[in-house]
Amino acid sequence: MPSLKLDTIDKKIIRLLQADGKITVGELSEKVGLSPSPCARRVRLLEEAGIIKGYAALIDQSKVGLPISAFASIKLERQSEENLDRFGEAVSGWPEVVDCYLMTGQRDYLMRIVTSDLESYERFLKDKLTRLEGVASIETSFALVQIKRSEALPIA
Known part of the structure; x- marks a missing residue:
């Protein structure tokens, strides 16, 4: 490129x-x-050059039946390359996870998960996230109101 x-x-x-x-x-x-x-x-x-990576429609998540945004902080048992790779591969295949970042600090990952309701989030947690080998702990916070969301970068 x-x-x-x-x-x-x-x-x-x-x-x-x-x-x-x-x-x-x-x-x-x-x-x-x-x-x-x-x-x-x-x-x-x-x-x-990869500066423009693609084009997409911006969708209102509530209007398509996905009003819940959960932010999950994940701590791994160990930050080994194997654990990091396993986690990254698994998360990449989960459509509920719309953003995921490897972080510095107390937690290893921060994810934004969208679901239709709290029960759906609970199923995601029980059926996927907690079953992933190497996950030591999960802390979830739920967004009450979205104040700002933008895909636009501040290009000067």
Whole structure:
């Protein structure tokens, strides 16, 4: 994947695409001050460099029947490479886990899990998370209200 140094136009393209992934090349080119062909070329280069990883629709989780966001802090018995790999592989296959981070500090992982209700979270916990070898402890907190959520990075 080629390395790419971002200039002012590239950054503007990224900001505009983060705000509206469905914007047409024509609209995008107008807003950044390029003709459509060079603008499309820049977008393609941003994609090839891995800066633009893909395009997705942002879904309201409550409106699709998944109003519960649980944040689980996980401590492993040992941070061995085997335990880390096993945990990462398992979590990657669980659709309820929408975010997962290897952390510094007291806990090893922080995950955001979405479910339809508390019973569904309990099933996830009992059927998946607690059965995973190497997990020493789990602490869960539930979100009451989402104040802010953004996929847009603060590109200056």
